[in-house]
Amino acid sequence: MKNVFKIALFICITTHFSAQSQQTALSVVNVVGENLPPFTLPDGSGQQFDVVRAIFEPLNLSVAIEVYPYKRAVALVERGDADMMIGMLKDDNHQLSYSAYPHDVDILIAIFKENNVDKWQGISSLHGKNVTMVTGLSKPIKAYLPEVEFDMSEVGTREQAISKLKHSRTDYMIDSEGSYLTEMTENASAINFITKPIGVLQIHVAFATTDRGQRLKTLWDKHFIDFIQSDKAEEIYRKWHLSREYNNTKRFFAQQLN
Known part of the structure; x- marks a missing residue:
């Protein structure tokens, strides 16, 4: 009986300190x-x-x-x-x-060079194109645009994505408007690009x-x-x-x- 009491007491004490630890x-x-x-x-x-x-x-x-x-x-x-x-x-x-x-909540945008502005026909313009974005965006953004098939590539920084676009190594860049506008203040190359809204993030x-x-x-x-x-x-x-x-x-x- 004493052993049962000791076990019960041990469980109560352990539970008390476990709960106290979780609160801490x-x-x-x-x-x-x-x-x-x-x-x-x-x-x-x-x-x-x-x-x-x-x-x-x-x-x-x-x-x-x-x-x-x-x-x-x-x-x-x-x-x-x-x-x-x-x-x-x-x-x-x-x-x-x-x-x-x-x-x-932010605006999802497609970014491209000025000489492609006449070719822009909305989201469908991304179909079959090479599209670049920063690491971590490709899978969730693909879920935002399930109806469009395009070739995706990820880079480590927005600066790298802008460089690819500038040198025509990608057709489009996709980003949130807020992050891209911030990048524009530090990267002069971004100023010459066109942006078009394609969704809400x-x-x-x-x-x-x-x-x-x-x-x-x-x-x-x-x-x-x-x-x-x-x-x-x-x-x-x-x-x-x-x-x-x-x-x-x-x-x-x-x-x-x-």
Whole structure:
């Protein structure tokens, strides 16, 4: 009987400390992202990182941020070594759990040289062409454009994609409008290209499929809608000179919530 009591007591104590440990584990949110100014910067600043802090810090959770190349950042979240990654397109090929709502909405654009403008007939112009995009975009973008068959190639940076387009080593480049406009401020070659909208991109948070990740996802989904409609959200976007992105996102949610 004593042994039974000892076992029961041990289970209760173990359960108590396990639950206590889980609560303690959620005192810090481990966030990763790419180096994609002005959205996510290596020093932990940027519009998207500010949004993460605005969601979690009022819940008494501190936010620890690390910036890595895309593939490494995704791998860290898949392994559970990070809790979440900000700024992702949904991709079912990854073992991740995505936020219920996009945290940003942007325009998907096709980019091409001026001498091809007369040949542009909308999305169908991509059919059978060589199309270049940065790493991580090809699979989710293909899902956005299932009706069009084209030859895809990925490169590590937007600078490399623009160089391929400039030297006619690809017919088109596909990107989000926000990222491309940011690249234009640093790359003079991009100014001479034509851009055409071909869709809408929904950009999500990707959470680890761990217990921690799912608890954080629940908190994010619960609080995000109120946040994106708040003055604080507008303040963050305008701080980073992203009024265009704010208006796109606000318009999307206005349509979804009506």
